[in-house]
Amino acid sequence: MGVRVGAFALDLAVSFLVALAFTRPALPQNWSLLVWAVLTVVSVGLFGSSPGQVALGIRVAPVGGAALVGLWAVPRTALVFVVVPPLLTDQDGRGLHDRLCRTVVVRSR
Numbered sequence: 001m002g003v004r005v006g007a008f009a010l011d012l013a014v015s016f017l018v019a020l021a022f023t024r025p026a027l028p029q030n031w032s033l034l035v036w037a038v039l040t041v042v043s044v045g046l047f048g049s050s051p052g053q054v055a056l057g058i059r060v061a062p063v064g065g066a067a068l069v070g071l072w073a074v075p076r077t078a079l080v081f082v083v084v085p086p087l088l089t090d091q092d093g094r095g096l097h098d099r100l101c102r103t104v105v106v107r108s109r
Contacts, residue, residue, distance in 0.1 A: 001093070003056050004086070004105060010052030015039055037077055045073035049108065057109040063102045076101040 015036035019028030028035075043050045048069055049059035060076070062069050069076070079085040079097035086095040098104055 001089070003058055007050065007052035007056045007058060008080070010055055011040065011050045012036060014051055033081075037081065040077045040080070041073045044076065045069050045071065053105075054108075057107055058105055059108045060098075060103050061106050063104055069101075069103060072101045072103060076103060 012032070016028060016032040018039075019032040019035045022028070023031055040050050044053075044060050046068065048061060053059055060069050060073075062072065076097050079100065085097040085100070088096040090099065094104055
């Protein structure tokens, strides 16, 4: 769970900095959340991992052997945004968001 939280924190920091680049000198406020959502949906949907996940050596894989997470990245990101579903884990460590979206987080290195 610690690696996942760290990846999430890194993604939030990257999103904040990207949004700050466009809203400067003001703080980005909710723009950083929009950047985070787009960054997460696109990167997880196409590549299987967000920048924070890449940095910490984990990725999201679809259950069933598909190559891409694809459109499942949209509801998965929405559930992560709510915060509670990732905290509700089963004995395998899969969060509720992963179970509902048929994904699993695995080590990539």
